[in-house]
Amino acid sequence: MAPSTPQRNGNGTDPRHVRVGIIGSGFGGLGTAIRLEQQGDTDFLVFERAADVGGTWWANTYPGCQCDIPSHHYSFSFAPNPNWSRTYPKQPELRDYLRATAERFGVYDRIRLNCEVTGATFDEDASVWRLETAEGPYTADVVIAAPGPLSEPSYPDVPGLDSFAGTMFHTARWNHDHDLTGKRVAVIGTGASAIQAVPHIQQAAAHLDVVQRTPPWVVPHRDRPISRAERFLYRRIPALQRLVRAGVYFSRELLVPGLVYRPQLLKVVEKLARKHIADQVPDPELRRKVTPDYAIGCKRILPSNQWYPALSRPNVDLVTEAITEVRPNGYVTADGTLHEVDTIVWATGFYVTDIPLANIVTGREGKRLADVWHRSPQAYRGTAMAGFPNLFLLVGPNVGLGHNSIVFMIEAQITYVLGALKQMRRRGAGTVEVRPDALAAYNERLQAKMGKTVWNSGGCASWYIDAQGKNTTIWPDFTFRFWQENREFDPAAYVLAPARLPDPAAAVAS
C-alpha cells in the first residue's frame, strides 16, 4: 500500500494530523496536555472515550467512592487546590478538580469527548501513528497513551453469569437507575471499591451478602473535614499547603522499607490493623473470617472505619464460600447453597496486566502490543516499548503504587516523555524507539528487586502478579528514585532516526 501523506489542517480547529495524540483525559492525559500547552507545544489533541474528563474519577461513581490518598498530595503539583473540603475527597470533588484544572489551563477545548480510540497502527513509511477513532481517522507523530491501568472492569469467569434475571453491574459502571432500597443484594469482592461501597449498600438493602475470597487488611481511616480556617490559610499561605503535601508524601514513603526490603517492618502496621478488628468486630466467628492470613501490604492496605461495622449489621452475611455458578435467581456457592438475590454488584476489579489498549495498538511489522507482551507487560521506565516507536505509555508496567500518590509518578513520567519530544526536535528525529537491550536490562533490574518485596513474598494472590507469575505492576522502590530516574530523557537507551528513513545506518544517534 502506498504511504499516504498525513493531512495537515492549518486552521487549528479540527486538525486530522497532530504532532501529539493523547489517549485518555485522567490525571495522565490532562497532565500531559497541560504541560505541553505550558511549553507552547499546542499541536496536540486528547481523545477521551467518556462524555467528560476525569478518567477513573469520572467513571467510578459508586456510593462512597473516595480517594484513599490525601488530596493535598493526590493532585497536580502545579495546580494545588486550597479548597479541598476534606482530607480524603470524595469522587465528585476529584472529578470537578480535574475538569476545573483542564479549563483553567486552557486545554479543555482540545479534548475530543465521546471519542474512543479503537485502533492505533504505526505507519513505518510515513513514520506516523494512524488512529481510528469514533470521530474517524487521525494521524499523530507521537502517541502518549494514558488509558489508566484500572479502567476496564473485570468480571470473574463464573458459569451462568449472563443468565442472571435480576440486575447486575460493576462498581466502575454503577447503575444509578437501580434503586437498592429493600432489595436482596450480593456484592462480590472485598477490595478497595467494595469496602467503600458496602457500608452504603448495607443501609439501603433489605439483605446484603458480601462474598469474600480473601479478606483485606483494613486500618483506621484518618479522613476529616478541612475547616474553613485551614482553607483560608492555604489560600493565603500556599507554602503551608506545600508543607502539608510534603508531609503526606514523606509519611507514606515510610512504608517503602517494609514493602520493598523487609516486610517484617510492617508488623507495626499489622498490629494496628489487628487492633482495628478487635475494636470493631465483637463476633468471634466474624473476626476469624475477616482476619487475613498473609502479610500486610501484600495487597493494598485499605483504610475504613465503616467496613467492619457494616459487616457486623444484622442484615449482612459475609459469605466465604467460593461462587461456583450464577443462576437466574441468584448465585450458588461451593457448598451447594443457592443464595437468592435481586441484585449482584461486581466489585471484582479491572484488567490490569492485560489492558485492552494493548489489543488495538500495532507497532512495527504489524505486531500487536498484546502479542508482544503475552499478558506479561514490560516497558522501559514503564513508558517505552521496543517495536513501538513514538509511543509512550503513562502508568505503564511497574509504575503502579500501593502506598503513595500515583499522580507523583505520572508527573515524573510526563517530564520524561516531554524530554523525549525535545530530543526528537533537537536532533531532527522522526522516530524515537527504545533499544531492546535497554528494555531487557531495565526489566531484569526491576525483577531482581521483586523477590524480597511483600507483594511477591507476602503469601497472597493479587493482581499485581501477572499471568506469567511476574510482578509487572508495582514500582519496587522509593518513589523519589523513580522521579530521579525520570528527571531527564536518556537518549543512549534509544534509537533516534530521521523521519521516513527506515535504514538503521541512517540513525542519527544511538
Ligand code: NAP
Ligand atoms: P480489586 O482490588 O482488584 O478487588 C477485587 C476484589 O474482587 C477482590 O477482593 C477479589 O478477591 C475479588 N474477586 C475477584 N474475583 C472473584 C471471584 N471470582 N469471587 C470472589 N471474589 C472475587 O478491585 P477494586 O476494589 O476495584 O480496586 C482496584 C484498585 O483500584 C485498588 O487496588 C486501587 O488501586 C484502586 N482503587 C482506589 C481507590 C482509592 O480510594 N484511591 C478506590 C477504589 C479502587 P481476591 O482478593 O481474592 O483476589
